[in-house]
Amino acid sequence: MLNSFMTKFRNAQTIKTLCERAEAHALRDQQQEPGAEHFLLAALELEDDTARLAFSRAGAIPDGLHSAIEQQYSEALSSLGLPIGVTDRPTVSVASPAPNGVFSASVSGQDVMQELAKTRARHSPLLGSHIVAIVASMPHGVAARALRSMGVDLDDLRLSAEAVSRERKRA
């Protein structure tokens, strides 16, 4: 009973950290609502280190994700005939939106949160690798394109993440 309560408490703390960091990544990207790619970046920063481990086991360099996200935007624009580097606009600093007690995410970010809620019974505790598994199971969108541009096979990444989660649960 106490264990279950402690796990729920820890999971709530992890979700809070995850949302705050995802939001910070979105704001740095001049977007007001975090998407799946921002949740993935946030998961790689969680102290449990399981997201980074899942990446490494799938042959991906975790620190390459941010530049891969930029790269896929650049490649997408060049596929239209626009010059490479056109996205390199000067960064306008973005203030955090006034807190209104409601966390809002973009559609892909909402998908991540909904999947987390749906699978919460399996999270004891919630780990970065759970987020990686969820995002890796989304075949389309910015995160999927960025991961593919890193040479990552999405199924491999999902399986690695699920394995890491299982191992951590047993430990």
Next chain:
Amino acid sequence: MDNLDKLSVPKDPEQALAAVVALRRLADKVEAEAVSNALRQGWTWSRIAQALGISKQAAHKRLSVFAPLNTPQ
């Protein structure tokens, strides 16, 4: 780029839709930069909204995060 006819929309849906997302993001970045500059140069939210073709409330709600510090609301 001389004209939009030179834009080649990829036939592959994944690539074409990725290009749409990237264009929207680029437009958002240009908008943020333009609004920030306008506010720095003393433009009011009413003028900015009119120039963007949206309501003042919509402009303020969506774009006030790009306001430089000490900008009158």
